[in-house]
Amino acid sequence: MTGTDRSPPAAHPHLQASGIGSQTGFMLRAAQAAVWADLTAALAPFGLRPAHYAALSIVRASPGCRQQEIGDALGMQRPNLVTLVEGLRSRGLLRAARNPADRRSYALRLTADGTRLLAAADRAHDAHRARLATALAPLDEAVLGAALRRLTALAPD
Amino acid sequence: MTGTDRSPPAAHPHLQASGIGSQTGFMLRAAQAAVWADLTAALAPFGLRPAHYAALSIVRASPGCRQQEIGDALGMQRPNLVTLVEGLRSRGLLRAARNPADRRSYALRLTADGTRLLAAADRAHDAHRARLATALAPLDEAVLGAALRRLTALAPD
DNA sequence: TATTGTTATACTCTATAACTATA
DNA sequence: TATAGTTATAGAGTATAACAATA
Numbered sequence: 001m002t003g004t005d006r007s008p009p010a011a012h013p014h015l016q017a018s019g020i021g022s023q024t025g026f027m028l029r030a031a032q033a034a035v036w037a038d039l040t041a042a043l044a045p046f047g048l049r050p051a052h053y054a055a056l057s058i059v060r061a062s063p064g065c066r067q068q069e070i071g072d073a074l075g076m077q078r079p080n081l082v083t084l085v086e087g088l089r090s091r092g093l094l095r096a097a098r099n100p101a102d103r104r105s106y107a108l109r110l111t112a113d114g115t116r117l118l119a120a121a122d123r124a125h126d127a128h129r130a131r132l133a134t135a136l137a138p139l140d141e142a143v144l145g146a147a148l149r150r151l152t153a154l155a156p157d
Numbered sequence: 158m159t160g161t162d163r164s165p166p167a168a169h170p171h172l173q174a175s176g177i178g179s180q181t182g183f184m185l186r187a188a189q190a191a192v193w194a195d196l197t198a199a200l201a202p203f204g205l206r207p208a209h210y211a212a213l214s215i216v217r218a219s220p221g222c223r224q225q226e227i228g229d230a231l232g233m234q235r236p237n238l239v240t241l242v243e244g245l246r247s248r249g250l251l252r253a254a255r256n257p258a259d260r261r262s263y264a265l266r267l268t269a270d271g272t273r274l275l276a277a278a279d280r281a282h283d284a285h286r287a288r289l290a291t292a293l294a295p296l297d298e299a300v301l302g303a304a305l306r307r308l309t310a311l312a313p314d
Numbered sequence: 315t316a317t318t319g320t321t322a323t324a325c326t327c328t329a330t331a332a333c334t335a336t337a
Numbered sequence: 338t339a340t341a342g343t344t345a346t347a348g349a350g351t352a353t354a355a356c357a358a359t360a
Contacts, residue, residue, distance in 0.1 A: 018218035020211045020230070024289045024298060024305075025196045030232070031305035032189040034312035039182045051327095054177045061175035068341065073177070075187070077329060082343060104336045104341040125180075132181045135311055139304045141181060147301060148181075148188035150292040155191035208350090225318065237351060239320060261318040261359045 028151075035132065042128040046121045047091070051076075051084055053125065056110065056118045059094060064107040067096070093117055185308075192289065199285040203278045204248070208233070208241055210282065213267065213275045216251060221264040224253070250274055 020026050039050050048056070055070050062069065071081045085108070088094040093114035096106035110118065133141055177183050193207065200210050212227050219226065228238045242265070245251040250271035253263035267275065290298055 018211070018214040018230070020214050022302060023286065024293075024301065025192050025207070025285070026211065027302055027305040027309070028185070028189045028192050031308040032185045033232075034309045035182050035185050037313075038311050050182070054175070054183065057175040057177050066341070073175070075190075076327095078342070079330085079344080080328065102337075102341085106342080128182070129180065131311060132308065135307045136181075136304055139300060143296065144301070144304060145179060145181065145184050147293055147296045148184040151188040151289065152184070152191045154195050154288060154292055156194075223318075233350095234352065235319070236321080236353085259318085259360070263319080 038131060039125075039128050042124045043121055046117055046124065048117075048121055052088060053118075053121055055084055055088065056093065056114060056121075059108045060110055060115070060118060063109050064099075066099075066105045067108060068105075070108075088114070195288060196282075196285050199281045200278055202281065203274055205274075205278055209245060210275075210278055212241055212245065213250065213271060213278075216265045217267055217272070217275060220266050221256075223256075223262040224265060225262075227265075245271070 036050065043049060043053050051074065054074055058070050058073050059065060067081050067085050068078060070076070070085070071078055076084075085094065085096070089096055091113075092111055094108055095111050096108050099105045099107045136144060196207050200206060205213070208231065211231055215227050215230050216222060224238050224242050225235055227233070227242070228235055233241070242251065242253070246253055248270075249268055251265055252268050253265055256262045256264045293301060
C-alpha cells in the first residue's frame with residue numbers, strides 16, 4: 001500500500017457527481033489508505049512499519065522459517081525482502097542462522113529484544129484493531145473479513 | 158496501490174499461523190490489491206489506468222472544472238496532476254481552455270474522442286463492478302460501502 | 315498575500331534480470 | 338538444473354519546496 005501518511009480522498013462535490021466515490025474499487029482504496037495510515041501511526045513509536053510488524057509476527061509464529069517464506073506470506077518479491085530483513089537484523093530484533101540442513105537458506109528467529117518489542121507493538125496493534133472494530137460496527141469484522149477474502153480471490157494466480 | 162499487476166498474498170501457512178492474514182488492515186490491503194488489479198486489467202485495453210478513468214469521469218460529470226478539483230476529489234497532490242492531465246490532453250481526450258473569468262486556471266472538458274473512449278471504458282468498468290458484486294454476495298455492495306466509508310473516516314484531516 | 319499550474323526533486327514500494335552459493 | 342539469497346536497477350505513486358502568472 002501505499003507508502004507514507006497520505007490522507008484519503010475526502011467526500012468532494014466532483015467526486016460525488018462523477019459517481020466514482022461510490023464505486024467499490026475506489027471506496028476500497030480510500031478505506032485501505034485510511035486504515036493503513038492508522039496502522040502506520042500506531043506502529044511508528046516502535047520504529048516499525050506494517051511490513052516490519054508483519055514480518056516479526058510471522059517469524060514469531062514460525063520460528064526457524066526462511067526469509068522467502070515471509071515474502072510468500074506477504075506477497076513480496078524476494079529482492080525486496082533483503083532490506084526488510086536486514087533492517088530488523090541490524091536492529092537486533094531478528095537473528096538469521098545458517099540452516100545446517102540446507103546452507104543456502106537462513107533460519108530466522110526473534111531475539112529477546114525482538115520478542116519484547118513485538119509484544120509492546122502488539123498492544124498498539126490491538127488498539128488499532130479496536131478502532132477498526134468500532135468504525136465497522138454494526139457490521140461484524142468477520143463478515144467484512146469473509147467479503148474481503150472473496151474479493152482477494154478475484155486476482156489471478 | 159500499488160502500481161502494476163502484482164498478485165495479492167495467497168493464503169499461506171505462515172500467514173495463517175501468525176494471525177496477520179485475518180487482521181482487517183492486512184485483509185483490506187490484499188483485497189484492495191486484487192480489486193485494483195482487476196480494474197487495471199479491465200481498463201488496460203483502452204490505454205487507461207484507474208486514475209485516468211477517474212479523472213475523465215470527474216470531468217464528464219463536472220465540465221469546465223479546474224485541474225486541481227480532480228486532485229481534491231482523488232486525494233492527489235497538485236504536482237502529480239500535471240502528468241495525468243497532460244497525458245489525457247496529448248491523447249486528445251481532454252481539452253483545457255483558459256478560464257476567462259480566472260486566467261490562472263484551465264476549464265477542462267472532454268473532447269468528442271474522450272467522450273467516446275470513456276463511454277467504451279464505462280462498459281468494461283460495469284463488467285468489473287459486476288464481478289465485484291458477484292464476489293461480495295450475499296453481502297450487499299451498499300453495506301460494504303457504508304463500512305468502508307466509516308473506515309475512511311478514521312483518517313485525520 | 316493567496317491561488318493555479320508548473321518544475322525539480324526525492325522517497326517509498328514494487329518489479330525484473332542476473333549473479334553467488336548451495337543443492 | 339533448480340533454489341535461497343543478493344545486487345543492481347527501473348518503474349510507478351506520492352511527497353515537498355520553490356517558481357511564474359494571476360488574483
